[in-house]
Amino acid sequence: MLAVEHALNVTAARVPLVSVANVQKTYFTRQAPVLAVASASLDVARGEFVSLLGPSGCGKSTLLMMIAGLEQPTGGSILLGGSEVKEPRREIGVIFQDATLLPWKSALENVLFPARILKLPIEVYRERALELLAMVGLAGFEHKKPSQLSGGMRQRVAICRALIHDPDILLMDEPFSALDAITRDQMNVALSEILETYRKTVIFVTHSIREAAFLSDRVLVMGGRPSTIVLDEKMPFERPRRFEIEETPEFVRVCRKLRLTIEEAHSGLPSPQGSAARERAGVIK
Amino acid sequence: MESAGLASNGMGAETGAIIASPTTSTDGLSGLRSTALPLGLAAIVLAGWQFAVTIAHIPPVILPSPASIAKYIFAHYDILLMHAVPTTLESAAGFVLATLLGIAIAIIITYSQIAREALYPNLVFFQLIPKVALAPLFIIWLGIGSQSRIAFAVFIAFFPVVISTTAGFANVEKSMLRLCRALTANEWQIFTSVRFPAALPYIFSGMKIAITLAIIGVIIGEFITAQAGLGYLIIFATARADTEISMAAIVVLCICGLLLYGLVALGEAIANRFYSADNA
Numbered sequence: 001m002l003a004v005e006h007a008l009n010v011t012a013a014r015v016p017l018v019s020v021a022n023v024q025k026t027y028f029t030r031q032a033p034v035l036a037v038a039s040a041s042l043d044v045a046r047g048e049f050v051s052l053l054g055p056s057g058c059g060k061s062t063l064l065m066m067i068a069g070l071e072q073p074t075g076g077s078i079l080l081g082g083s084e085v086k087e088p089r090r091e092i093g094v095i096f097q098d099a100t101l102l103p104w105k106s107a108l109e110n111v112l113f114p115a116r117i118l119k120l121p122i123e124v125y126r127e128r129a130l131e132l133l134a135m136v137g138l139a140g141f142e143h144k145k146p147s148q149l150s151g152g153m154r155q156r157v158a159i160c161r162a163l164i165h166d167p168d169i170l171l172m173d174e175p176f177s178a179l180d181a182i183t184r185d186q187m188n189v190a191l192s193e194i195l196e197t198y199r200k201t202v203i204f205v206t207h208s209i210r211e212a213a214f215l216s217d218r219v220l221v222m223g224g225r226p227s228t229i230v231l232d233e234k235m236p237f238e239r240p241r242r243f244e245i246e247e248t249p250e251f252v253r254v255c256r257k258l259r260l261t262i263e264e265a266h267s268g269l270p271s272p273q274g275s276a277a278r279e280r281a282g283v284i285k
Numbered sequence: 286m287e288s289a290g291l292a293s294n295g296m297g298a299e300t301g302a303i304i305a306s307p308t309t310s311t312d313g314l315s316g317l318r319s320t321a322l323p324l325g326l327a328a329i330v331l332a333g334w335q336f337a338v339t340i341a342h343i344p345p346v347i348l349p350s351p352a353s354i355a356k357y358i359f360a361h362y363d364i365l366l367m368h369a370v371p372t373t374l375e376s377a378a379g380f381v382l383a384t385l386l387g388i389a390i391a392i393i394i395t396y397s398q399i400a401r402e403a404l405y406p407n408l409v410f411f412q413l414i415p416k417v418a419l420a421p422l423f424i425i426w427l428g429i430g431s432q433s434r435i436a437f438a439v440f441i442a443f444f445p446v447v448i449s450t451t452a453g454f455a456n457v458e459k460s461m462l463r464l465c466r467a468l469t470a471n472e473w474q475i476f477t478s479v480r481f482p483a484a485l486p487y488i489f490s491g492m493k494i495a496i497t498l499a500i501i502g503v504i505i506g507e508f509i510t511a512q513a514g515l516g517y518l519i520i521f522a523t524a525r526a527d528t529e530i531s532m533a534a535i536v537v538l539c540i541c542g543l544l545l546y547g548l549v550a551l552g553e554a555i556a557n558r559f560y561s562a563d564n565a
Binding site (some may be wrong): 118 | 458460461467469474478479482559560561563
């Protein structure tokens, strides 16, 4: 049994769980088509934590939503476990910037929401929901409604909700960017602890360099215009990670590299006049 | 929005306190005040009315005194009750049908863009017609029985339900719908677990307007033609210059209206227990 599992893991490690190839996304607006993602390719192995890092408007959220099946790419392909993602799938758990909880339901009921939608046996999943809530430090808050929870607590409920039906992949779209800096740090530690217990493949969108470096196995920097992936960097830190790693010279060095890459991608931006001139010349249609 | 509890039910919950503080309703003193003040004012007005009628020797045909109206009600409550029953039942029937029709139209408008574009401008245009003017036509169409009065009550009462319910269905955060889609929820699941509960405060505020309009509709119908009912009694008594009976019928009508409104408010309170953003 163990040997089989091991063998499976080995194969799984070789075949990427998520495979994004030359994905492109153009929005057709009333004025001109907007190229949100020019071409993005990335592979994510099972169990890996990958961050998409970049400034606002670099298309990282768009890319994530395409992987979630919530947006359709206008070019390229997205494979999940070998089959193309055409619509949302139950093996994907999504966490948004807002906790988006049902305000009239308790924390526990909100965590159980996917189980109800997916018609899973509630009695079994109630146990799991309570376990998850306890895991994120919300024991005793199961029956509180979202209005009685702090922003960080609400986002923790959202994380439990994303984990309840045990999806293979977590897609997190700037999940902590609405939180204050202190809460955000706490949430980063909490998330890495959760993932030590419930090993998941994670694609995490953020515009925080520190957050990306702290959480990830690999950081992909997105930028430029039109937007592509400009850097694929391994994070050389041991797990489990604790907050102290942020004080190491290595961490500082990695963050510096990420920051410089982002700046470089940004400085390559055409000036507004330049793009207007090209538009007149008919280069951008 | 009329209910504070349900109104705070918006999807974007406010940044709440970490630990729940027990939310007590109005404390004893202000509770007393909120009942004593309106009752006191009403008592003063009634006393002034009684006093003015007595002092100025106003003939009862013009304005009977509160005391004589009360006396009439106690003496003839059986007759008044007999007339109150059809009015109340027809109002309730009109209200229920108006609510169902209003919610059904709101669902159609929400889910079908073609229906929305075709239906909505016509609905609004219809509202511009003084609906009372159409009441006699309902008698021609549906006869002099209950059905014409109920139909007219529905006609006059359904529109606010449509408007408020449509607003309620649209009151769902885009991110919530996106979450549902990510969970592969179907439209029915989204409707029952997200859209409808989120719309409940809106639906109830529409229903509260609808119940008062339904009563108006039935009374107008009874004015035109009826063999029983408080509206009939008012017209009958006024024709005989029996103002006392008219006034008594109006008082009973108020009580019936309060009763029906109270039932809607009770329904809202029950819904509030399950769909409020505050802990019960």
